[in-house]
Amino acid sequence: MPGGSLGVSGANFIIATINQLIPKFDHVVAVRDWHPPGHVSFASTHGKRTGETIKIGSVEQILWPDHCLQDTRGAQLADGLQTEKIEAVFNKGTDPLVDSYSAFFDSNHHRSTGLDDFLREHKLKEIYFVGVATDYCILYSVLDALKLGYHVTVILDACRAINRRLGDENRSIDAMKDKGAKIMTAEEFLKD
Numbered sequence: 001m002p003g004g005s006l007g008v009s010g011a012n013f014i015i016a017t018i019n020q021l022i023p024k025f026d027h028v029v030a031v032r033d034w035h036p037p038g039h040v041s042f043a044s045t046h047g048k049r050t051g052e053t054i055k056i057g058s059v060e061q062i063l064w065p066d067h068c069l070q071d072t073r074g075a076q077l078a079d080g081l082q083t084e085k086i087e088a089v090f091n092k093g094t095d096p097l098v099d100s101y102s103a104f105f106d107s108n109h110h111r112s113t114g115l116d117d118f119l120r121e122h123k124l125k126e127i128y129f130v131g132v133a134t135d136y137c138i139l140y141s142v143l144d145a146l147k148l149g150y151h152v153t154v155i156l157d158a159c160r161a162i163n164r165r166l167g168d169e170n171r172s173i174d175a176m177k178d179k180g181a182k183i184m185t186a187e188e189f190l191k192d
């Protein structure tokens, strides 16, 4: 949220939209960044500046400000979000040594968050994504969901992007569409 250590511009404006969407779904789950102190994605861990990148194995890791620390306010679900219908909350980025943009797996694709198991147990095949950030966590979650065989829709105006580089949002939308994700607005969804 804006004002947080890794605030995404305009993210406060998506809460009301998400609250309008929630009652339309049979199942609602949340995924949150849940980092231990000294996490590999924090610039401070490496004595480097935010926005610099380092190589971890073959993975290029962007370094972020300390954010979403376990059991702190920064890791809580956003103020004002309707949480009554949220059946399960999945944590990601819990391994100090591996980052996780995707809601399904860490960046090494070793550790699962449990989201895929939950969806399979409930025989759910269709996923609608909302939240932050379009060009990181939404993008990688959507690509994993498509690889896992889910039907995926992104409700774009219920998401916000970081746009670290100019055009990141549009590039991420193209990449998601290219792999088979549907993109729509909340208004389009709600009128059906």
Ligand SMILES: [Zn+2]
Binding pocket: 033, 035, 041, 067, 068, 093
């Ligand atoms: Zn993170």
